[in-house]
Amino acid sequence: MTRVGAQRLGFTYGKVPVLADVDVALEPGAVTTLSGPSGSGKSTLLYLLALLLRPASGDVVWDGRPVGRAADGERARLRASLSGFVFQDAMLDPSRTVLDNVLEPALYAGLDRRAAGRRARDLLDELGVGHRADHRPGEVSGGQAQRVALCRALVTDPPVLFCDEPTGNLDRDATEVVWAALGACADRGATVVVATHDLDLVARAGARVVLA
Numbered sequence: 105m106t107r108v109g110a111q112r113l114g115f116t117y118g119k120v121p122v123l124a125d126v127d128v129a130l131e132p133g134a135v136t137t138l139s140g141p142s143g144s145g146k147s148t149l150l151y152l153l154a155l156l157l158r159p160a161s162g163d164v165v166w167d168g169r170p171v172g173r174a175a176d177g178e179r180a181r182l183r184a185s186l187s188g189f190v191f192q193d194a195m196l197d198p199s200r201t202v203l204d205n206v207l208e209p210a211l212y213a214g215l216d217r218r219a220a221g222r223r224a225r226d227l228l229d230e231l232g233v234g235h236r237a238d239h240r241p242g243e244v245s246g247g248q249a250q251r252v253a254l255c256r257a258l259v260t261d262p263p264v265l266f267c268d269e270p271t272g273n274l275d276r277d278a279t280e281v282v283w284a285a286l287g288a289c290a291d292r293g294a295t296v297v298v299a300t301h302d303l304d305l306v307a308r309a310g311a312r313v314v315l316a
């Protein structure tokens with residue numbers, strides 16, 4: 105279990121302030137949505153909490169430690185060992201098969217290749233993209249790529265999962281499959297954070313952060 109939060113967090117792009125004095129404490133074991141109007145800073149907050157951006161003021165706290173301004177290597181180590189991230193546009197490696205994309209974090213983490221292979225195939229099946237395992241990312245749809253990216257983030261069973269609009273390209277049925285996978289991840293005790301426009305998902309989330 106890993107607790108993630110922010111204290112008086114602020115961020116600016118150049119001179120443009122995006123977030124100011126944001127305090128959040130995310131609950132392990134629940135899906136928390138980050139919502140708000142377009143441009144309100146959902147993705148920026150998600151990237152800060154995930155240690156992919158550095159705060160301009162305040163800090164991001166993981167398990168009681170202020171880590172938002174830690175050295176790049178330390179933040180990378182924390183990200184790799186404790187979290188998974190689903191990018192809005194999937195960001196799969198186009199030169200490798202879908203299966204190898206999903207396997208990559210598991211092998212990096214030192215998991216046994218056969219066990220990791222089974223886990224990766226199970227996840228791809230669960231998310232409805234198992235039939236694309238041996239294809240390249242260029243051969244799958246945007247919605248399929250998003251689900252592959254979710255499999256890649258889940259393959260190590262990380263204690264924290266960050267997702268940027270993970271259902272943005274999905275129809276209702278595929279959205280339900282993704283939502284179920286996020287819920288199952290939270291049920292295992294993970295801290296699951298989802299930036300989304302989908303007000304139906306916001307209403308169904310266990311907790312919510314609403315940006316103005």
Ligand SMILES: Nc1ncnc2c1ncn2[C@@H]1O[C@H](COP(=O)(O)OP(=O)(O)OP(=O)(O)O)[C@@H](O)[C@H]1O
Binds near residue numbers: 118148
């Ligand atoms: N790389 C950047 N350089 C400068 N400004 C940026 C950059 N990325 C985002 N912004 C600005 O920061 C603000 C917050 O952007 P962000 O993407 O976090 O919002 P969002 O709530 O996720 O938006 P959306 O719902 O449209 O994806 C916006 O005003 C945006 O124009």
